[in-house]
Amino acid sequence: MARAGLAAERVVRAGAELADEIGFEQVTPSELARKLGIKTASLYSHVKNAHDLKTRIALLALEELADQASAAIAGRAGRDALGAFANAYRDYAFQHPGRFAAARFRLDAATAASSAGPRHSRMTRALLRGYDLPELQETHAVRLLGSVFNGYVELEMAGGFSHSAPSSEESWTEILDALDSLLRNWPASS
Amino acid sequence: MARAGLAAERVVRAGAELADEIGFEQVTPSELARKLGIKTASLYSHVKNAHDLKTRIALLALEELADQASAAIAGRAGRDALGAFANAYRDYAFQHPGRFAAARFRLDAATAASSAGPRHSRMTRALLRGYDLPELQETHAVRLLGSVFNGYVELEMAGGFSHSAPSSEESWTEILDALDSLLRNWPASS
DNA sequence: ACGTTTGCCTAATGGTCTTAGGCAAATTAG
DNA sequence: CTAATTTGCCTAAGACCATTAGGCAAACGT
Numbered sequence: 001m002a003r004a005g006l007a008a009e010r011v012v013r014a015g016a017e018l019a020d021e022i023g024f025e026q027v028t029p030s031e032l033a034r035k036l037g038i039k040t041a042s043l044y045s046h047v048k049n050a051h052d053l054k055t056r057i058a059l060l061a062l063e064e065l066a067d068q069a070s071a072a073i074a075g076r077a078g079r080d081a082l083g084a085f086a087n088a089y090r091d092y093a094f095q096h097p098g099r100f101a102a103a104r105f106r107l108d109a110a111t112a113a114s115s116a117g118p119r120h121s122r123m124t125r126a127l128l129r130g131y132d133l134p135e136l137q138e139t140h141a142v143r144l145l146g147s148v149f150n151g152y153v154e155l156e157m158a159g160g161f162s163h164s165a166p167s168s169e170e171s172w173t174e175i176l177d178a179l180d181s182l183l184r185n186w187p188a189s190s
Numbered sequence: 191m192a193r194a195g196l197a198a199e200r201v202v203r204a205g206a207e208l209a210d211e212i213g214f215e216q217v218t219p220s221e222l223a224r225k226l227g228i229k230t231a232s233l234y235s236h237v238k239n240a241h242d243l244k245t246r247i248a249l250l251a252l253e254e255l256a257d258q259a260s261a262a263i264a265g266r267a268g269r270d271a272l273g274a275f276a277n278a279y280r281d282y283a284f285q286h287p288g289r290f291a292a293a294r295f296r297l298d299a300a301t302a303a304s305s306a307g308p309r310h311s312r313m314t315r316a317l318l319r320g321y322d323l324p325e326l327q328e329t330h331a332v333r334l335l336g337s338v339f340n341g342y343v344e345l346e347m348a349g350g351f352s353h354s355a356p357s358s359e360e361s362w363t364e365i366l367d368a369l370d371s372l373l374r375n376w377p378a379s380s
Numbered sequence: 381a382c383g384t385t386t387g388c389c390t391a392a393t394g395g396t397c398t399t400a401g402g403c404a405a406a407t408t409a410g
Numbered sequence: 411c412t413a414a415t416t417t418g419c420c421t422a423a424g425a426c427c428a429t430t431a432g433g434c435a436a437a438c439g440t
Contacts (some may be wrong), residue, residue: 028427028428029427029428030426030427030428030430040427040428041428041429041431042427042429044429049428049429050427050428050429124420146427
């Protein structure tokens with residue numbers, strides 16, 4: 001038999017490209033079929049339905065993002081690692097806006113658990129090992145970093161910082177400095 | 191003539207309610223018409239099209255959110271104001287998840303400029319006046335706070351923190367403490 | 381060479397958004 | 411009060427979408 005799954009994967013990859021071209025929201029079976037030069041109905045042998053298609057693109061994006069982040073922090077620590085990690089996210093978002101949006105697609109609990117999501121938390125934890133936070137505060141810091149990275153990049157891509165000085169670039173490094181400083185002087189909990 | 195605009199406003203308000211009930215993404219002309227007990231085509235005398243409907247709901251949500259935040263910081267300063275402001279956002283998001291999602295709907299530049307968006311920046315700036323940051327750093331801090339609030343609430347509502355200890359509630363207050371500490375000891379820029 | 385599987389197809393159903401044109405009731409003006 | 415206007419809804423229709431069912435030829439493994 002012709003290897004099953006291979007074709008499905010090509011379809012999903014094409015979906016990811018399409019997302020970067022026209023936006024993740026606009027990725028639909030019919031649009032993807034158009035890109036692939038086949039009839040819409042033909043897609044349904046590779047993908048269960050529209051939601052399944054989006055889910056698979058999200059999983060792909062999550063993996064790619066984790067790979068990039070992982071490569072970025074290898075061999076680094078402290079402010080250096082923080083910057084590399086954060087930039088891995090931001091750069092990925094700018095190079096692959098559709099995939100990045102896909103990575104934020106809401107997965108159901110089971111799918112999320114088997115996604116690269118947990119890898120992201122583990123990496124953030126590894127990053128924090130360079131700072132020594134009280135054990136209990138580590139999770140709070142993980143959540144803070146996730147919030148800032150996601151939040152900043154989203155606002156930036158929505159154009160929130162584009163028409164005002166100082167440049168978004170400048171705020172980004174300044175914010176990373178501030179976070180580094182915060183992590184080195186994390187306040188004792190009351 | 192029967193006052194124009196009044197009916198349109200009622201339609202938009204119903205759209206906002208619908209968003210809280212079924213999610214902002216799922217708010218469509220046909221769904222809203224169903225809720226209102228009228229035919230889909232009839233909506234088009236009140237609203238230009240589906241995108242216009244979503245835009246108007248977004249503008250409504252942005253205003254409401256600004257009102258809440260504004261009321262929250264009145265008469266407060268420092269960590270007190272920071273907490274009240276942040277909680278205004280978070281509470282609104284939990285009470286009105288659909289509207290909150292609407293507030294993050296991407297508006298074109300012109301619409302965004304005439305929305306309550308600028309009010310949000312001004313309020314954040316007002317909040318920061320309680321801490322005295324070097325003038326140049328103030329914008330960076332505004333952007334940081336916006337990122338954290340948006341990012342945290344979004345991750346939290348997506349269920350990102352739900353199945354692990356410590357509770358999201360605890361992380362939230364701990365993160366606010368950390369931000370307060372950071373704002374009081376903002377690092378000098380290199 | 382043969383049966384199986386794959387990857388595509390056409391056809392059909394039911395839902396969506398949107399425009400056009402009409403009609404009765406409410407509202408305003410004289 | 412009456413007449414003109416406007417509103418808020420309607421039906422009808424076109425174009426597009428997601429999805430299911432059933433078919434067929436080429437590619438594949440044995």
